[in-house]
Amino acid sequence: MDRTTVVLHGHFYQPPREDPWTDRLRREPSAAPFENWNERIAAECYEPLARAGAFDWLSFDLGPTLARWLEGERPDIHESFVRGDRASRERLGHGNAVAQPYHHIILPLASRREKETEVRWGLRDFERRFGRRAEGMWLPETAVDVASLEVLAAEGVAFTILAPHQVANVPGGGVGRVRLGGDRDIAVFIYDGDLSHGVAFGALLDGRDAWFEALRAAACRGAPFVALATDGETFGHHHGGADRALMQVIARARGSEEVKIGNFASALAAAGDVPFVTLEEPTSWSCAHGVERWRSECGCRMAPHLDSRQHWRRPLREALETLAAGLDEAFALLAPGRLSEPRQALAALGDVLGDPSGLEDFAARAAGGTARGEHRDEALSLLELARDRAAMFTSCAWFFDDVAGIEATQVLGYAAHALDRLRRLAPERAGALETAFVEDLAKAPANDADLGNAAIAYEREFKSGADARVPADA
Numbered sequence: 001m002d003r004t005t006v007v008l009h010g011h012f013y014q015p016p017r018e019d020p021w022t023d024r025l026r027r028e029p030s031a032a033p034f035e036n037w038n039e040r041i042a043a044e045c046y047e048p049l050a051r052a053g054a055f056d057w058l059s060f061d062l063g064p065t066l067a068r069w070l071e072g073e074r075p076d077i078h079e080s081f082v083r084g085d086r087a088s089r090e091r092l093g094h095g096n097a098v099a100q101p102y103h104h105i106i107l108p109l110a111s112r113r114e115k116e117t118e119v120r121w122g123l124r125d126f127e128r129r130f131g132r133r134a135e136g137m138w139l140p141e142t143a144v145d146v147a148s149l150e151v152l153a154a155e156g157v158a159f160t161i162l163a164p165h166q167v168a169n170v171p172g173g174g175v176g177r178v179r180l181g182g183d184r185d186i187a188v189f190i191y192d193g194d195l196s197h198g199v200a201f202g203a204l205l206d207g208r209d210a211w212f213e214a215l216r217a218a219a220c221r222g223a224p225f226v227a228l229a230t231d232g233e234t235f236g237h238h239h240g241g242a243d244r245a246l247m248q249v250i251a252r253a254r255g256s257e258e259v260k261i262g263n264f265a266s267a268l269a270a271a272g273d274v275p276f277v278t279l280e281e282p283t284s285w286s287c288a289h290g291v292e293r294w295r296s297e298c299g300c301r302m303a304p305h306l307d308s309r310q311h312w313r314r315p316l317r318e319a320l321e322t323l324a325a326g327l328d329e330a331f332a333l334l335a336p337g338r339l340s341e342p343r344q345a346l347a348a349l350g351d352v353l354g355d356p357s358g359l360e361d362f363a364a365r366a367a368g369g370t371a372r373g374e375h376r377d378e379a380l381s382l383l384e385l386a387r388d389r390a391a392m393f394t395s396c397a398w399f400f401d402d403v404a405g406i407e408a409t410q411v412l413g414y415a416a417h418a419l420d421r422l423r424r425l426a427p428e429r430a431g432a433l434e435t436a437f438v439e440d441l442a443k444a445p446a447n448d449a450d451l452g453n454a455a456i457a458y459e460r461e462f463k464s465g466a467d468a469r470v471p472a473d474a
Contacts, residue, residue, distance in 0.1 A: 005225050007225070007264055008246070009161065011229065012046075014038055020388060046077045049236065054235075054250070056087040060232060062129075064102045067081070089132075097126070098136040099137045100137060102121035103121075106284070107145070123155055125354040135265040141395060142286075144279065145282040146281055159175075165193075174225040175271055177275070179276055199230050311445050323433060323440075327422065330430075366379050397411040404446045404447070409457065442456075
């Protein structure tokens with residue numbers, strides 16, 4: 001009897017937490033007894049999974065901003081992801097690792113240029129990290145529209161992973177194709193919603209055999225392929241002991257005569273012809289209203305039992321979009337003469353963004369080979385401006401419930417740092433942009449009446465220094 005291929009996928013990602021000025025994580029008291037949440041989650045989840053060899057069997061995408069921190073602070077864990085991809089390639093002919101756009105932005109809300117930049121940066125970071133081209137790409141929050149899939153296909157990505165409600169006609173084999181423009185198409189894997197929900201929210205983690213039996217039952221329905229997808233942090237951080245439950249399921253599957261563990265790329269290679277499906281767009285896996293969670297008060301929030309409002313979501317996005325347009329205009333004006341090939345430099349930035357020490361040398365090359373001193377510093381300021389401008393749209397700022405939360409404050413920090421870089425090159429332009437930005441932020445009301453709005457939060461956290469804008473607690 002042919003065994004059903006099962007894919008267990010973990011989406012590994014953490015909101016970026018580095019101070020934009022120091023590139024160091026701030027102390028986060030809520031993560032006690034650890035210094036910050038990255039360290040705590042690494043201890044609860046990533047380290048146990050690495051020690052158990054989980055990444056040899058677990059399909060995964062590793063967010064580049066998290067991977068950057070792991071590479072610099074926990075290289076042992078980072079290497080376990082790389083080693084797991086290598087082991088799966090040896091076993092299956094295709095690797096477990098799936099790429100991700102560089103920053104965790106909502107692609108359907110991004111312009112075509114922003115989509116292309118984030119996808120290219122993510123793919124180039126993946127190649128540096130895993131030593132091969134990515135076959136698939138996970139979309140942040142699985143947020144999708146046809147325009148985003150067209151960018152993936154144009155960059156050579158063969159597949160992505162979606163939730164069942166994101167296609168109108170779920171294929172019986174768990175994989176379909178979406179028609180794109182120009183006679184292109186792209187494969188989409190549809191994960192099993194019941195299985196994934198049961199693991200993500202713990203219902204299948206209570207009993208020792210409940211998860212495997214549910215997986216086995218899904219396989220016995222006759223489909224040649226079954227996939228489960230959830231946050232990687234489910235395994236030990238969201239649910240204590242879930243890392244051990246995962247390894248038990250892997251062990252049982254490896255000894256089973258009914259299922260075998262694969263990954264998406266190997267399943268696609270074996271699938272042959274697959275049916276076309278109709279995309280529901282724009283949609284995501286974590287908002288019942290499409291992608292409204294990241295631009296309006298749609299009702300989705302982390303703590304629905306609390307009396308909080310999200311009137312701030314749209315004004316925050318609009319303020320950042322206006323600022324981004326001003327930064328783009330400034331970059332286009334200032335880059336010629338400071339970067340030898342501005343467009344190529346931006347495209348290649350993905351090669352070094354994930355390298356904790358690579359940006360300064362890259363700036364020297366982008367400025368003209370062996371540039372040093374002031375010329376190199378001006379090129380570096382422009383590249384940091386471009387990086388921060390992209391990071392301003394990290395989705396976590398809108399996912400949570402208050403504009404004064406740490407995730408929204410983080411994107412305000414990227415905005416302040418981008419303005420700081422611009423101030424070094426064009427102080428009057430930077431001052432005008434910041435004045436308009438603060439006025440726009442005042443339209444984003446905070447839930448805390450004493451705080452008032454996002455403009456007050458911005459000015460509370462970031463203040464003028466002698467030559468630059470610095471964090472208020474620096």
